Amino acid sequence: MDDSYFMSQAIEEAKKGLAEGGIPIGSILVKNGLIIGRGHNQRVQHDSVIHHAEMNCLETAGRLTAKDYKDCTIYTTLSPCPMCSGAILLYKIPRVVIGENQTYMGDEAHLKDQGVELTVLRNQECVQLMQDFIKEQPALWNEDISV
């Protein structure tokens, strides 16, 4: 079970979101090699402005202690926006694996400043999912990142 496997699981979540008519971004929370949370963007499905993929993933993982989060890595198909970056900082998750940051660059600078370890995989399937989606639904994507 390596970064590539866990990213494939985050991509599965992104595809679930797409199949539901939503924005194809997925996320997985892994603790000591086990998936303990998974989620995808819920803007369309639940008219949610806070359930970005990473947030939805953290919510499904449930209430954990600070000690639990210290052993976690969060995987996300797209660079985490300021809100999701902030959630990662609140819960002091030490490592983030990012599918791609070519389509959108989140608040990686702030995460790095605060000592979070970032790995960017430059995964082409993640890029393609977003590029195809943005071509189809530009307004929805702009709403999701508030531009």
Add this chain to the structure above:
Amino acid sequence: MDDSYFMSQAIEEAKKGLAEGGIPIGSILVKNGLIIGRGHNQRVQHDSVIHHAEMNCLETAGRLTAKDYKDCTIYTTLSPCPMCSGAILLYKIPRVVIGENQTYMGDEAHLKDQGVELTVLRNQECVQLMQDFIKEQPALWNEDISV
């Protein structure tokens, strides 16, 4: 309708949370002088790790455009944590009115760096709500800020 009035509404939300057995932090979203969202921390009530007061408030306000958020001020009884600060940055809410930051200092530095206007009211009712709560439920408070 001034900051003091809107903060009293955020305090009402905090008290609703307390009456439900939850963490007494409340928030209000105001657009052009009208309250368009309100919420309070839902960690206990819904076992939520993402519905901090400000997040719950943004969620109840619903899906808005970037143009809408530009005309908003968010009121919160307690200094916004990194997650809530990140949500404020994602949605580019230009002004935050904070009840108090004596009990807990959120990511005000990052908000200021990004040009958000902050007003801290040093409201003693907000301080008292938190001090009483933390005395009663220290573990719950630590969980909420992940320490």
